[in-house]
Amino acid sequence: MKTLLIICDGMADRPIPALGYKTPLEIADTPNMDWLAKRGISGIMDTIAPGTTPGSDTAHLALLGYDPYQTYTGRGPFEAAGAGIDLKPGDIAFRVNYATVDKNLVVTDRRAGRIQETKALAEAIQNIKLKGAEFIFRSTVGHRATLVLRGKGLSHEVSDSDPHEEGKKPLKVVPLLQSEEGAVPAYPIIAGGVRKYVMRRRWAAKTAKLLNEFSQRAYEVLKKHPVNIERAKNGLPPANYLLIRGGGVVPHLVPFYQRFRIKGACVAAAALVKGVCKLAGMTVVDVPGATGGVNTDLNAKAKAALQQLQDHDLVLLHVKGSDEASHDGNIKAKIEIIERVDSIINQFIDSFDFIAVTADHTTSISVKNHTADPVPVVISGPGVRTDDVRTFSERAAAKGGLGRIRGKYLLPIIIDLMGKSSKFGA
């Protein structure tokens, strides 16, 4: 039995006045998704929990059957894994922006003019060595990069150096566990005991110190780097500072196969999603032409998904464009990408036994951000207890036989349909 799980990032929406109070999914022409709804079971899903607005990383953890509250420490590790860094449980990973600071160290551009070519800069930074930890630095897409600290006595419980605003200086990294008077805070922060807390605080202080040293050294390397001198000559903002944020410790996720006894593959362009799948031990496929944007090559992704059929039981196909269009408030682009996803579903119907379609969260066009509204989900395939739902949308799915489920139960439901679940009890 083979399953395709299509996740359209941020596809779900709220009713939009300009669409006559319908959602983009309701307006979009989606004959294939509607066909799945007719011969499948529909429902709505709180990816994390009712009223909790999911991030893409926590949502995908849940959709892969992991409890995000047990496994999530920050987005850094998933971003780093998605960037192809071989992580070990216990590594501390951060997201990094190449940014521009002026001579007074004030951030003038948090994305260094959306710099594209950062390979030479990353190589220069990788040469920075500091006592106390191994530093692994990698550029990802555009102005983004990732930083991993490996070693003993490190912690992710440190603040960001990113001021998250232009016109401000980068912040000094500080341990997050320090109370103002240096007192030990009350339970539950000291869960695990005072001694453990004191250790955590020491590790956080060490990590903060290392990151501040690293930032300073990186600034010295970057400000005189030939790439930046050339950029300045051409009137472009130099990428002369690294803004660090989103620290997390690499979690130990029980590998997908060990958990479910099925082999999983992931076809995605977004580093964050690739990272979640990689840390879960799935095969992650790179697709040339898949950009993660609204113009991504969906046919190339469909082809890659079909290629994974041979060696895998479940293929996760992720499309980022729907989320991007929503963050931009672009109704037309959102409808278009939904219709384009619909148009590739045809190719899968004969090859996969089960096809499920859902979103990782709602991204509201009006709010231009994620919201906690549940997302629609449909599962189609042999043995599925069909219902009366005839179309695929937020409102139609709410009347379906799956009812309202949590994200972490989606995979167990699919795995049971695939005949791969084991009995609880005698």
Ligand SMILES: [Zn+2]
């Ligand atoms: Zn998302």
